[in-house]
Amino acid sequence: MTKAAPKRAKAAPIFAALGDETRLHIIARLCRDGPLAIVRLTDGSNISRQAITKHLNALSDAGLVRSERTGRERIWKLETDQLAQASRYLEKISQEWDEALGRLRAFVEDD
């Protein structure tokens, strides 16, 4: 095995956590609306509170969300570290494209 194997093992739960439509929807809601109680996360959907809790726990296990108790309610929020890294990755790819497009420009405009 290569040295990437341990990282791969660490990545597996994150990958699994994001590979579900409901969980991606939860992430999108938390991105858009900020920290939310479970009751808000079930708004306008026919998913049970129990099912949402299960999904939130899966996201939490992957380090993508965390919860805090406020009074009688549990409020869920994004764990932004992981997501911030994802957006930095996208910036990197974006810069790769800027560079590649610059080369394309030089290629097609120089003849």
Add this chain to the structure above:
Amino acid sequence: MATHAQTDRIEKSILLRAPLDRVWRAISDAKQFGHWFGVEFESDFVEGARLIGKCVPTKVDPDVARAQEAYAGTTFEVLIERVEPKRLFSFRWHPFALDPDIDYSKEPMTLVRFELKEVSDGTMLTITESGFDGIPLARRADAFEANEEGWLAQIGLVEKYLTPTAA
């Protein structure tokens, strides 16, 4: 150049001061694509084809070519999706997957689309790459760390290319 980015996709538009025909050939002809991108393919871009690209230093800029020497000979896979003459060229790949220690084959690929449109002063090219949300977050983080130094070195080059020369 306009850039639009979310977490799942990158979109870029660039006005190239060259005729549509010229830009189409530069993108859809595997040899010409390789010339500016810095890659060699063993066959043509045909819908449904699975190609292996081998990294070679670009021929359009000696500074970038030197930076690309580190990856010379590294191979990556490209699946050609659509070839619609002078309009659309698209393929799937593992985005800039050049770390020989990582097996990318089990990860989802991203979809890259080159869309062309003739405009009065040249050709408007829009590139979109989508599907990043399918890639494990931890992998995305690793990719950044591994290449951070290389990136710092490249930023100056990027600026150089994006600034139209007075020449």
